[in-house]
Amino acid sequence: MNSAKTTLLYTILGWTFLILGVLGLFLPFLQGILFLLIGLYLLSKSSPWAKRLLERMKMRYPKLSSKLEDWIHRVEHWVARSDKKKKKWDAKAPDKG
Template identity: 45%
Template sequence: MARRREYLTIPRMLPPKPPSAWARRGKILSGWGFLLLGVAGLFLPVLQGFLFLAVGLYILRDEYAWAQRTIDWMRRKFPRYTAQMDQGRDRAAAWLQRWRRKVRRTIYQVRR
């Protein structure tokens, strides 16, 4: 007699771990650093001020409510550029994911 085939169940996904305190501090420092570069870029012709301001706000939006409100205001004020902002956010997330994979791969190879 043939055995009844038992189907595997998909294990429940665990909730993501919250970032460590050091990762959170690094994120906040990098966000403020980009904001400072953006303010300097508004006065210096060499730096692109708006770009650095937008990157700093996107980094800080999860930590501070005022940063999220500023991004929402920019979306309402400049609707032509919202697609570019979303595309830039997606490209930055993809770049960060590739960078993390490379770092993890390097760390794994060093440990072996």
Template identity: 40%
Template sequence: MMEFRPSLSRKIAGWSLLVLGALGFVLPVLQGALFTALGLFVLRHQYLWAHRGLGWAGERWPNAVAKVEEMEGRLIAWGDRRRDGLRRLWRRG
């Protein structure tokens, strides 16, 4: 079962990456498959079709998808720590 987590900023980032991916399939200077895979990764909790499409990227680059998911977890934890630190600073003032 897929868990939906709606987020406007993730939708904007994901769709931007998909547009870059589409341009990358036409322009030789951009990596179309890479941007498409990143766009699907960002949108995977927004849309069911993106969640299914990420299966394609997982088959093509099995180790890369796991590493990106691990990096996402670390970045979220880092952001939470920074947010908590700012909240503590704000309460002191």
């Protein structure tokens, strides 16, 4: 995936999770804080203001920051594993040409 598509994907997903997070602050069945953190993390990949806000949050709430870092490592591991499986699957697939 090229850089422009990746940036657009991060931006769309980030804003979606931020909106869900704000809704989750008022609705009891959504995890508002979790969705806000996910949204900020995704937006921090492409937006300087989100990166600054996330860094400020890390300094102010170190326990929450360590949980966020743990979550990020788990997701990155899951994505890397699924990419590896996809590449292996693509190599086995017959060429349609």
